[in-house]
Amino acid sequence: MSQMIKAQAESRTHLTACHDCDLLFHIPHLKKGEQAHCPRCGALVMERKGNSLDYSLALALTSLILFVMANFNVLLRMNVGGRTQEENIISGVNELFVQGYWEIAVLVFIVSILAPLLKILCLFYVLIPLRLNTRFPYAKEVFSFYETLSPWSMTEVYMLGILVALVKLADLATINVGIALYSFAALIPFMAATDASLDDHEIWESLEPTD
Amino acid sequence: MKKLYNTAAHKGYLLCHTCHLLSKAATHVHSIHCPRCGTRLHSRKPNSLSRTWALTLTAYILYIPANLLPIMTVTMSGKGEPDTIFSGVKELVLGGMWPLALLIFFASITVPVLKLLILTYLLLSVQFKSSWRPKERTILYRITETVGRWSMIDIFVIAILVALVKLGALATIEAGAGAVAFGGVVVITMFAAMSFDPRLIWDALENDHE
Ligand SMILES: [Zn+2]
Ligand SMILES: [Zn+2]
Ligand SMILES: [Zn+2]
Numbered sequence: 001m002s003q004m005i006k007a008q009a010e011s012r013t014h015l016t017a018c019h020d021c022d023l024l025f026h027i028p029h030l031k032k033g034e035q036a037h038c039p040r041c042g043a044l045v046m047e048r049k050g051n052s053l054d055y056s057l058a059l060a061l062t063s064l065i066l067f068v069m070a071n072f073n074v075l076l077r078m079n080v081g082g083r084t085q086e087e088n089i090i091s092g093v094n095e096l097f098v099q100g101y102w103e104i105a106v107l108v109f110i111v112s113i114l115a116p117l118l119k120i121l122c123l124f125y126v127l128i129p130l131r132l133n134t135r136f137p138y139a140k141e142v143f144s145f146y147e148t149l150s151p152w153s154m155t156e157v158y159m160l161g162i163l164v165a166l167v168k169l170a171d172l173a174t175i176n177v178g179i180a181l182y183s184f185a186a187l188i189p190f191m192a193a194t195d196a197s198l199d200d201h202e203i204w205e206s207l208e209p210t211d
Numbered sequence: 212m213k214k215l216y217n218t219a220a221h222k223g224y225l226l227c228h229t230c231h232l233l234s235k236a237a238t239h240v241h242s243i244h245c246p247r248c249g250t251r252l253h254s255r256k257p258n259s260l261s262r263t264w265a266l267t268l269t270a271y272i273l274y275i276p277a278n279l280l281p282i283m284t285v286t287m288s289g290k291g292e293p294d295t296i297f298s299g300v301k302e303l304v305l306g307g308m309w310p311l312a313l314l315i316f317f318a319s320i321t322v323p324v325l326k327l328l329i330l331t332y333l334l335l336s337v338q339f340k341s342s343w344r345p346k347e348r349t350i351l352y353r354i355t356e357t358v359g360r361w362s363m364i365d366i367f368v369i370a371i372l373v374a375l376v377k378l379g380a381l382a383t384i385e386a387g388a389g390a391v392a393f394g395g396v397v398v399i400t401m402f403a404a405m406s407f408d409p410r411l412i413w414d415a416l417e418n419d420h421e
Pocket of ligand 3: 242252253254255257
């Protein structure tokens with residue numbers, strides 16, 4: 001009897017390896033919301049999120065709208081003795097270029113503008129066809145690129161940078177915050193929720209060729 | 212008696228680090244590709260130790276100009292005042308902005324130094340085949356992987372300030388060469404953490420049993 005249950009349980013597990021310590025072990029078939037951790041080093045090896053594609057797509061779309069608003073509006077406005085200076089996210093990059101510090105300009109451009117934008121666009125490229133039960137060419141490469149981009153998208157760190165700059169300038173001048181700052185602040189939780197909603201194991205399984 | 216564990220490397224399995232598919236390696240041929248996503252499969256990240264050493268040492272070297280050279284210069288009414296990372300923190304303390312001083316001290320000084328020291332320690336411990344507390348060392352590795360990005364705060368503050376404080380003769384802010392070096396340290400330590408393979412920490416335990 002117990003032998004049978006064990007055999008049944010065994011067939012519903014599959015072999016996997018831990019990416020952090022290389023341990024080879026069986027993980028049970030996970031239900032929605034369940035996680036599997038490595039028994040040796042504790043790494044999170046698999047998580048079944050079970051969110052619908054529509055949910056992830058809605059979050060990604062909201063992120064895209066907020067991203068556009070954050071980049072095409074005024075971020076900060078400074079008033080000193082009747083003079084007004086406005087800036088948006090790209091003007092910092094531009095000014096660094098003008099001053100000859102192209103290395104930092106490129107770095108700031110990539111981590112605060114390019115990587116977040118590409119991440120959202122990559123998701124649309126992969127998720128929209130999946131939703132329509134099809135696949136675009138190079139969908140796997142695009143999804144793999146999305147995962148590579150993740151550490152280089154630093155919107156939340158940039159936000160903290162804005163706050164630090166605000167405090168530093170507080171006694172020098174009057175600073176008004178623009179629509180871009182609110183949009184940017186809202187973008188961060190939405191991008192985080194988009195990332196968290198994705199079940200990468202499930203996406204890789206659905207990207208597998210079926211023939 | 213020590214508990215014996217099976218590892219993928221021992222049993223001839225290869226884990227794809229892109230799509231997490233486990234494949235059985237036929238023999239020990241190189242250039243096997245993942246049947247699902249096409250990524251080239253490796254039992255361990257290729258040349259992980261030498262790559263991580265090279266990047267870590269480069270970051271140490273760059274760390275010197277990053278701290279000695281000014282990261283930005285504030286010019287007010289014609290008088291220019293260059294700021295290094297450390298003098299920036301000192302000014303915040305003198306200005307009574309304690310929380311901000313602590314934040315910048317943590318992000319710009321503690322995080323990069325800690326990251327370099329942890330990477331060095333992990334590299335040495337793997338090199339000397341240490342079997343001491345592998346689980347804790349793996350956790351240290353995960354910390355270096357996630358915390359590094361926060362060092363970028365100072366770079367972002369500079370990017371925001373240079374564009375906003377352009378008030379001609381009244382006040383201007385210019386970036387400095389120290390910021391280039393510091394940005395280099397952040398990026399290179401991120402690459403160093405990515406090229407380190409935490410499975411090497413556990414390989415020392417395997418060799419113990421044989
Ligand atoms: Zn593990
Ligand atoms: Zn793969
Ligand atoms: Zn290899």
